[in-house]
Amino acid sequence: MQYQGVLTKMQTEFGNPIQYYLVFEDSFLHMNQLLNSEIEISFAGYQCLNCSKKKKIFRxxxxxxxxxxxxxxxxxxxxxxxxxxxxxxxxxDLEYEQKVQLQPHVVYFAVASEIKVGVTRKTQVPTRWIDQGASQAIxxxxxxxxxxxxxxxxxxxxxxxxxTNWRKMLQNPTQTFDLIAEKVKIESLIPAEAQEYFYSQKNDVYDLHYPVLDYPVKVASLNxxxxxxxxxxxxGIKGQYLIFENGTVFNVRGSEGYLVTISV
Structure with a gap:
């Protein structure tokens, strides 16, 4: 079967393992169901996600x-x-910026290749961590x-x-960290304006599991x-990457705005 559409980042559903969906205008693919199957990805053009014109994607x-x-x-x-x-x-555009900026945001620790600090809107928890390929987050x-x-x-x-070191993330490093202990260590580093919002008691650690049959030893990026x-x-699928048997990996989010045909 063939599916054609403009790539946007895969939609995800938290679970064990995480569920991935590639959504086009008139169809979608449940990517987990394609594990261990041959698929073909063919480039067919560009379409800007903002103006919809068929212009070369810049970023x-x-x-x-x-x-x-x-x-x-x-x-x-x-x-x-x-x-x-x-x-x-x-x-x-102040109206747009007020809508996005003036809502609850979370600062977090996530482990993909090592401990990283990041920012996301509260509504994007845990989606943001999934997109980064994090194995743990707090x-x-x-x-x-x-x-x-x-x-x-x-x-x-x-x-x-x-x-995030995306190569290490895709090779699935086995190192783990005590994120609760790490969080306790940094309380004094929080700026005065944000001290009252420090999560001193809420220490829920997310563990994230990805649908990967085999992790690559070396990775080669598909452009x-x-x-x-x-x-x-x-x-396998981890973060926003498709992982293929020969070590080739394809960053779906990095190819947003590309018109593709996918044959399965």
């Missing part, structure tokens, strides 16, 4: 013009400490806006990474611009 599923004009990809997305909606100051603070989450993350970045057609046996 994050957006064409060049939309990437530098849409409020959905302002600098405060990647750097929450730059958020200004709480001050009534617009970056690109909330540190829950604050009322993105700015407070951002300055908390900045304070902790001097001691913890804020990046549809360089390899417009690829066929292989799907042996």
């Amino acid at each position: 994050q599923g957006f064409c060049y013009d939309c990437f530098y004009s849409s409020p959905a990809v302002g600098d405060w997305i990647m750097r929450p400490e730059l958020s200004t909606a709480h001050l009534g100051i617009a970056d690109r 909330s540190i603070v829950e604050v009322p806006n993105r700015y407070l989450a951002g300055i908390t993350e900045v304070a902790l970045k001097s001691f913890y990474t804020d990046k 549809l611009d360089k390899t417009p057609s690829f066929q292989g046996k799907l042996v």
Whole structure:
């Protein structure tokens, strides 16, 4: 069977293991059901996720013009400490920015390759951790806006990474950490403005399990611009990556805005 559509990040459902769905406009694929099966991915064009024009994707599923004009990809997305909606100051579109920035946000520890600190909207727990391929995660603070989450993350970045080593994540490192103990250690590092939101008693650790039959020893990333057609046996899904038998991995989220045909 063939499915065609514009790639967006896989939708997920928390479970043991996590369930993955590739959703197109008129159809969807339950990716877990394709494990141990041959699938073919063929590049068929581009479609900007913002303007829907068939223009080459620049970043994050957006064409060049939309990437530098849409409020959905302002600098405060990647750097929450730059958020200004709480001050009534617009970056690109104040109404949009107030809607996104002025809602509860969580600063967290997650373990994918090592302990990392990150920020997400409360509504994106645990989706954000799944997308990063984390095996464990714990909330540190829950604050009322993105700015407070951002300055908390900045304070902790001097001691913890804020990046995931995606290669190590896909090779499934076995090291584990005591996230509750790690959280206790950093209470004094929380900025004064966010101290009252520190989760001193709530210490729920999420354990996340992925549908992977075989982890790769070495990984090679599939780039549809360089390899417009690829066929292989799907042996795992972790984060937003499809893992194939020969060690090839495909970052679905990194290919948002690409029009593809998938044959199964």
